[in-house]
Amino acid sequence: MRNPPRNPALDAIPRNLMVELDERKAALRRAGRKLHDFGLGDPLEPTPPFLREALRAAVPEVSQYPSPLGTPALRRAVAGYLDRRFGVTVDPDRQIVPATGAKESIFHLPLAFRGSGRTRVVMPDPGYPTYEAGARMAGLEPVKVPLRPANGFLLEPDDLPRSLLDETLLLWVNYPHNPTGAVATRDYLERVGRAALRHGFVVASDECYADIWFDEPPLSFLEVQVENVLAIHSCSKRSGMTGYRSGFVAGDPDLVAQVKRMRSHPGVASPDFVSAAAVAAWSDDAHVAERRAIFRRKRDRLLAFFREHGLRVQGSGATLYLWVEVPPGHNSASYALRLLDEAIVVSPGTAFGAAGEGFVRVSLVPTLGEIEEAVERWRTIR
Ligand SMILES: Cc1ncc(COP(=O)(O)O)c(C=O)c1O
Structure with missing residues (x-):
């Protein structure tokens, strides 16, 4: 259909973050890069x-x-x-x-x-x-x-x-x-x-x-x-x-x-x-406690790294996410893009609304081993 009818409500909804992140990640993968994906909140631990x-x-x-x-x-x-x-x-x-x-x-x-x-x-x-x-x-x-x-x-x-x-x-x-x-x-x-x-x-x-x-x-x-x-x-x-x-x-x-x-x-x-x-x-409830323990280990490792790297974490008392302040000289998007240069995927805070400016969201999704690898790269980024 050449001029399909449009629902203005649909046009008014900001583009889904998942779709945009997926597109960028696919481009990096096509270029042969191994991604450190802290972007989406979809854990990789097996279903019990x-x-x-x-x-x-x-x-x-x-x-x-x-x-x-x-x-x-x-x-x-x-x-x-x-x-x-x-x-x-x-x-x-x-x-x-x-x-x-x-x-x-x-x-x-x-x-x-x-x-x-x-x-x-x-x-x-x-x-x-x-x-x-x-x-x-x-x-x-x-x-x-x-x-x-x-x-x-x-x-x-x-x-x-x-x-x-x-x-x-x-x-x-x-x-x-x-x-x-x-x-x-x-x-x-x-x-x-x-x-x-x-x-x-x-x-x-x-x-x-x-x-x-x-x-x-x-x-x-x-x-x-x-x-x-x-x-x-x-x-x-x-x-x-x-x-x-x-x-x-x-x-x-x-x-x-x-x-x-x-x-x-x-x-x-x-x-x-x-x-x-x-x-x-x-x-x-036992399987839930086991999953919590896994996320806790990842969280502890990342919190230790952020402390050492001078990045401040706000909130983050629960959920699969750490809410990390971007370093001086960056905004949410520029810092997320800088990390993406090193194949580290995080979500810019603004993907969740304008008031997310100044933050990136880091999901506790990669395994502990992958987190160690990512941290080695992240260390080099200011
Ligand atoms: C705040 C919030 N609500 C709801 C959902 C959707 O969860 P479900 O997988 O049950 O659809 C998510 C998923 O990321 C979420 O972060």
């Missing part, structure tokens, strides 16, 4: 064998459509996890909807609530790009709030104009936070929860890194408040299942009911054999 087996064992002889409500076994396993991990009791039938990964549920969530008169979706900058994509594709207005090191990268609703909060449909919080690795305090979550009740908006709390921590286990929003709140979790980072596509949305039963109605339409139900693997994943 018992999870792969759970999926294989559940592949049925006869294939039938999965339910958008997920299997009862999955909803029960999720409820068990929320109880064990956070001490939160939820009704598996009224307060949980399984999803095909966090990204999918984040993208679709605004569709469950749009049209109610409120048009704004508040989100962190820097932040996970799908909050904006989902808002725009639902015809809503994204409002990006800069997060600063000085206040621990917390998105404070009390600092926002009342008029904005009264027009806000959804407010995204994401702790532990991608890309800064910041973690929320209980006080903070209580402040956000109170603001949600006062102004009548929905808090969407993306908690997909809740189990990748290095000091204290992070809280779930559901520990402090359920009313007006939806929490989103994922098997991806916790269990090494990024390719399986499984997560869930849980929280306020009235909101969950709306999400369920919406989700019966787009055909986003997770296949039952994936759900069987997810049941095994949410029912076990």
